[in-house]
Amino acid sequence: MEYLGQYKAVYKAKSGCEDILAKAQDGGIVTSMFAYALETGIIDGAIVAGPGSEPYKPEPMIATTVEELFASRGTKYSVSPNLALIKEATRSYGLDKIGIVGTPCQIQAVRKGQLYPVGLRDVPDKIVLALGIFCMENFPYQGLFQMVEDHCATKIDNVTKMDIGKGKFSVYTERGVNSQIPLKVTHKYEQPGCHVCLDYVANMADISTGSVGTPDGWSTVFVRSAAGEAAFNKAVEAGWIIAESMDGVKPGLELVEKLATEKITKNQKYLEHRAHKDHAALKPLRNPYI
Amino acid sequence: MADKITVGHVHMSGCTGCLVSLADNYEGLLTILDKYADLVYCLTLADVRHIPKMDVALVEGSVCINDECSMEEILETRENAAIVVALGGCACYGNTTRFCRGGQQNQPQHEGYLPIGDLIKVDVYIPACAPTPQQIRNVCLMAYLLLKGNDEQKALATAYLTPLMNLAAAGTEACGCDLMTEVINQGLCCGCGSCAAACPVRAVTMQYGKPQIERDLCIKCGACYAQCPRSFFSFDVCGQYESITNLIAEVMKP
Ligand SMILES: Cc1cc2nc3c(=O)[nH]c(=O)nc-3n(C[C@H](O)[C@H](O)[C@H](O)COP(=O)(O)OP(=O)(O)OC[C@H]3O[C@@H](n4cnc5c(N)ncnc54)[C@H](O)[C@@H]3O)c2cc1C
Ligand code: SF4
Numbered sequence: 001m002e003y004l005g006q007y008k009a010v011y012k013a014k015s016g017c018e019d020i021l022a023k024a025q026d027g028g029i030v031t032s033m034f035a036y037a038l039e040t041g042i043i044d045g046a047i048v049a050g051p052g053s054e055p056y057k058p059e060p061m062i063a064t065t066v067e068e069l070f071a072s073r074g075t076k077y078s079v080s081p082n083l084a085l086i087k088e089a090t091r092s093y094g095l096d097k098i099g100i101v102g103t104p105c106q107i108q109a110v111r112k113g114q115l116y117p118v119g120l121r122d123v124p125d126k127i128v129l130a131l132g133i134f135c136m137e138n139f140p141y142q143g144l145f146q147m148v149e150d151h152c153a154t155k156i157d158n159v160t161k162m163d164i165g166k167g168k169f170s171v172y173t174e175r176g177v178n179s180q181i182p183l184k185v186t187h188k189y190e191q192p193g194c195h196v197c198l199d200y201v202a203n204m205a206d207i208s209t210g211s212v213g214t215p216d217g218w219s220t221v222f223v224r225s226a227a228g229e230a231a232f233n234k235a236v237e238a239g240w241i242i243a244e245s246m247d248g249v250k251p252g253l254e255l256v257e258k259l260a261t262e263k264i265t266k267n268q269k270y271l272e273h274r275a276h277k278d279h280a281a282l283k284p285l286r287n288p289y290i
Numbered sequence: 291m292a293d294k295i296t297v298g299h300v301h302m303s304g305c306t307g308c309l310v311s312l313a314d315n316y317e318g319l320l321t322i323l324d325k326y327a328d329l330v331y332c333l334t335l336a337d338v339r340h341i342p343k344m345d346v347a348l349v350e351g352s353v354c355i356n357d358e359c360s361m362e363e364i365l366e367t368r369e370n371a372a373i374v375v376a377l378g379g380c381a382c383y384g385n386t387t388r389f390c391r392g393g394q395q396n397q398p399q400h401e402g403y404l405p406i407g408d409l410i411k412v413d414v415y416i417p418a419c420a421p422t423p424q425q426i427r428n429v430c431l432m433a434y435l436l437l438k439g440n441d442e443q444k445a446l447a448t449a450y451l452t453p454l455m456n457l458a459a460a461g462t463e464a465c466g467c468d469l470m471t472e473v474i475n476q477g478l479c480c481g482c483g484s485c486a487a488a489c490p491v492r493a494v495t496m497q498y499g500k501p502q503i504e505r506d507l508c509i510k511c512g513a514c515y516a517q518c519p520r521s522f523f524s525f526d527v528c529g530q531y532e533s534i535t536n537l538i539a540e541v542m543k544p
Contacts, residue, residue, distance in 0.1 A: 087488070286472060
């Protein structure tokens with residue numbers, strides 16, 4: 001399953017902590033893993049997408065307490081430049097053992113930063129837990145705002161949750177009002193840079209997690225690296241995370257792989273298109289992968 | 291130690307900060323000197339007066355074209371070194387010496403400064419001001435594997451060094467503007483924020499998920515673009531981050 005990257009194990013999992021689940025996007029895996037890692041000293045801080053100056057506009061933040069982590073629960077469907085804090089975390093914050101959550105492109109940036117630390121002195125060895133979240137595409141804030149306010153006719157200040165699933169973009173509010181639009185409508189708002197991305201399930205993370213594949217309230221979790229495996233198993237043992245086998249889970253890995261294949265195939269085609277091989281008069285656009 | 295490679299540090303118009311970065315590998319530098327490399331030339335640390343033959347020249351600083359001795363030295367470096375590495379922003383891209391314009395005592399005519407790649411062919415770039423100790427270490431280890439390793443190690447070293455060789459082939463101009471011209475304008479920016487972290491002078495901030503460049507703060511070191519995952523990204527190398535990290539840790543054991 002090359003589209004899903006290399007992994008040691010895959011689980012259907014959720015948090016063992018009701019407080020985390022109350023506001024988590026899915027199974028609360030990200031918040032639980034970081035909370036466990038903070039409590040036990042595996043990390044001394046985590047870079048997460050915290051609340052920003054406008055509703056649902058994420059702002060990268062360094063959480064050094066479980067309370068701070070709680071403020072970052074839930075998916076913000078807009079770009080949170082989490083890597084912007086990766087060096088500062090080792091400077092004024094004085095962290096030695098950093099956790100970071102990110103979309104697949106951000107986890108790629110973490111690994112590039114570790115192997116080619118051009119402007120990231122002393123950062124490579126200090127990243128100990130990189131949690132990846134599945135990602136089909138992301139939206140610039142202006143686009144997200146328009147999707148919510150114009151297309152969903154919902155004031156963004158009132159939104160309590162957004163999610164993407166089953167071909168729809170959904171917004172939920174306090175009063176339970178639930179507005180949905182077909183994903184087709186959202187395509188023009190996608191961040192163009194997402195269209196060259198060849199990774200759906202954060203193949204280079206220590207642990208990756210997302211909603212697709214498992215029932216509501218649960219997460220699909222890939223445990224990938226040795227560091228990820230050690231931390232995940234301990235979190236399960238300590239009761240922070242409840243992990244079950246993926247066998248027989250519907251819709252299961254099949255759907256994850258189908259979506260990963262669709263994303264990567266579509267974006268590979270776009271990369272080929274950018275090469276302008278069919279148009280002798282057009283120069284190729286730049287390809288970062290060659 | 292016949293199976294070590296020979297390395298020299300050549301100091302052009304630089305500030306020695308690049309050499310300090312190499313030294314900031316602390317005991318790691320001693321491991322490198324013990325096992326993998328002999329330092330055959332380095333005016334700051336050793337008494338060899340003239341540029342000898344060497345496998346790898348780490349060249350720091352740009353070249354003052356109004357200074358004949360510097361012009362001779364950069365040529366001599368190319369002639370004597372199998373692999374020329376531009377170490378740091380000045381050697382790669384000119385960096386702060388881009389802003390030189392002469393008129394200062396005691397050599398008011400010293401006004402023309404060029405990155406070494408404008409004068410000689412350069413094989414590998416290590417951009418940034420200062421370059422990181424870890425990046426310099428990695429290049430030294432990979433150069434060792436390239437020249438002394440088995441076939442598998444040579445292949446790994448080649449794959450690792452290729453993007454840094456491509457940077458050297460791509461040119462001698464760098465600026466925060468590269469994020470605009472080569473990433474955003476090309477429809478490639480994913481808003482990750484790596485560029486903002488890499489910038490040594492905080493000229494890059496993230497606004498609404500995209501880099502905003504304060505161009506009058508930028509010192510033209512090339513760090514942001516080189517660190518950006520959408521400048522170059524090798525699935526082959528980065529996909530092996532775990533084994534490569536383990537390999538580096540293993541070979542760096544004293
Ligand atoms: C843009 C985007 C697209 C996604 N697309 C898919 C998809 O196609 N399929 C799928 O299965 N899952 C997708 N997800 C992942 C999913 O929405 C959840 O983030 C994931 O399941 C983690 O849930 P959790 O309950 O474990 O996390 P929680 O415990 O709720 O924590 C969420 C964590 O995600 C971080 N976060 C939130 N927003 C962002 C952001 N914009 N950038 C970086 N980090 C952020 C927060 O800091 C927090 O640490 C996407 C997420 C994002 C941000
Ligand atoms: S480092 Fe990230 S945010 Fe900066 S230009 Fe590159 S892709 Fe965009």
